[in-house]
Amino acid sequence: MSKIEKFVESITPRDEDFARWYTDICLGAELCSYSSVRGCIILRPYGYAIWELITLELDRRFKDTGHQNVMMPLFIPESMLQKEKDHVEGFAPEVAWVTHGGETPLTERLCVRPTSEVLFCDHYAEIIQSWRDLPKLYNQWVSVVRWEKTTRPFLRTREFFWQEGHTAHATKEDAVEETLRMLDVYEEFYRNALAIPVLKGLKSESEKFAGAVETYTVEAMMHDGKALQAGTSHYLGDGFAKAFNIQYTDKDNQLRYVHQTSWGVSSRSIGGLIMVHGDDEGLVLPPAVAPIQVVIIPIATHKEGVLEEATKLRDVLKCTGLRVFLDDSDRMPGWKFSEHEMKGVPIRLEIGPRDIAKNQCVAVFRDNREKVFIALDRVAEEVPALLDALHDRMLERAERSMRERIYDVERLDAFVRTMEEKPGFIRASWCGSAECEAEIKELTTATSRCIEEGVDVEGRVCVVCGKKAQCSVFWGKAY
C-alpha cells in the first residue's frame, strides 16, 4: 500500500489547508481549468454538467412561479449605466469597458454588463404602459463581468454565470411579495437540490445592493465556518422606475411608477457545494445535481459474463430515469473507485463474479462510505430510495454542522474572542448603526450576514454600544 500510495494522485487534506484543498478539488474533479485570462475559468464537461443541472432545477422553479426567460445585450452604454446614481457608484470600480470597435474609438464607451438592472429598466420603460402590462416577470441566464482583484474558481471570478430575475409590479406590496417569494424559492432550492441549509434574512444598509431599497439574502456556512452569500433578492422600490421613467396608467387613469425587484444565484453555488459537502476523498454531490448519480464498476471484466451483467444492470437503472454510467474502461477497479469518489458520485455499484453467482451487487454510498448488498432484481426499486436517503443524510449533516457553530454572544469582548477561537457564525443583537457594524468589522473582519427574521429583541442591547437593540443579526467572515 505504502509503495502504491506514493504514486497515487492525492489532494491536500481538507483540515490542513482548506484553500488548497478547495483548489485541488476544482481541478482534480475536473470541474474547471484556469484560462489564459486571470480570474476567468473554463468550465469543463463535468463542471458544466453540474451547472446545467443547477440551471434546470432553478429554471423549473422560476417557470412554476410564472417567470419568462429573455436575453439582454452584453453591453451597456455608459450614459445608460449612469442614470441611477447609487447603482453606478456601487459598480464603477469593477466594470470592464469596451472603448474600440476594431481600430475606431467608440463615441460612447460600452460597459460589459456587471448586472443588467439598467438594461431591463430601459426596456421596461418602452413596453410598460398600462396596469394591464403588469407584472412583468422576466429572468435571464447569462454571464456577467466584474473586474475583481482577488479571484478564486467559482467563488469569485471576473466572468461568472448566473441568472438574474427582473420584475416590475404595480404596487410596492406586489414587489415586496415577489422579493420574498423568490428568496423562499432560493432557500427551497438550496435545501432540496443542493442539500445546503441556509440562513435567510435582510441585509444591513451597508451590505445591501447598490440601488436597492432592501436586499434579502440566503447565507450558507462552509466547512471552515465562513459564510457564502448564496443568493440575493432585492426590492428595488421605484428608484429605478423614476430614473428610467417606467410609468403605467393605473385603473383610475393616473400615471404611476412601477415597483421593481431583482434576484440572482450564480455559479458560485458550485463553490458552495464543494465547501459544504466535500471531504478528503474529493467532491460529494447531492443526487439532484450529480451528473452521474450511479456509477457501475465491473470487477474482473475479462471473466465470462461480468460485462454482460454490468450492462444489464445499467440498462435496468437507466429505465428508472437515473443518470447512470458504466465504467468499462480498462483501468483497475481501485483506480475507478478513487476517480468517482473524487467526482462525488453518490452511489457506486460494484458487480463481479462473486456477486453474479449470488445474484446481487454491492452498493457503496459516497457520503458515509457504507456498503450494502442489493439483489439484482431489486435494484430498480431500491436505488432511487437509497439516493433519496443519501440526500436527506447530506442535508441533515450540513444542517447540524451549521446549527452547532452558531454562537450566541452578548458582549463585545466575547464576540471578538469567539470570532477568533471558533469558526462559525455569531448571533448577536445590534442597534442598527453603521458605526457599530464597522467596529465589528474592524475588530474581527467579520461582517453582518443577515438580520434574523421574526425575533423579538425587546429588552436586549447592542453587542457593541449597549444601546437599545433593533434586531438580532448573524455575523461571520465571508467569502
Next chain:
RNA sequence: CGGGGUGUGGCUCAGGUGGUAGAGCGCUUGGUUCGGGACCAAGAGGUCGCAAGUUCAAGUCUUGUCACUCCGACCA
C-alpha cells in the same frame, strides 16, 4: 496597489562553480492482469515563460518584461 515565491516534456520536479537537457507520473502500442489507484516490453514527446546583454559557449550569469501563485489592502 504593497510584499514574498515560482516559471524546464501533458503533470510534479532534478539539473554545485556556464559546455548544448533528465527522472517519476501520465500518454501510445502489444501482452499478462482486475473485490481499493497493477506488471512486463517497446515507443512518442522539450526553440528550458519572453526579450535583450555578457561569453568561443547560457536552462545556468546580468538587466528588463510577462504570466501564475501565496500573504496583505481593496471588494456586493
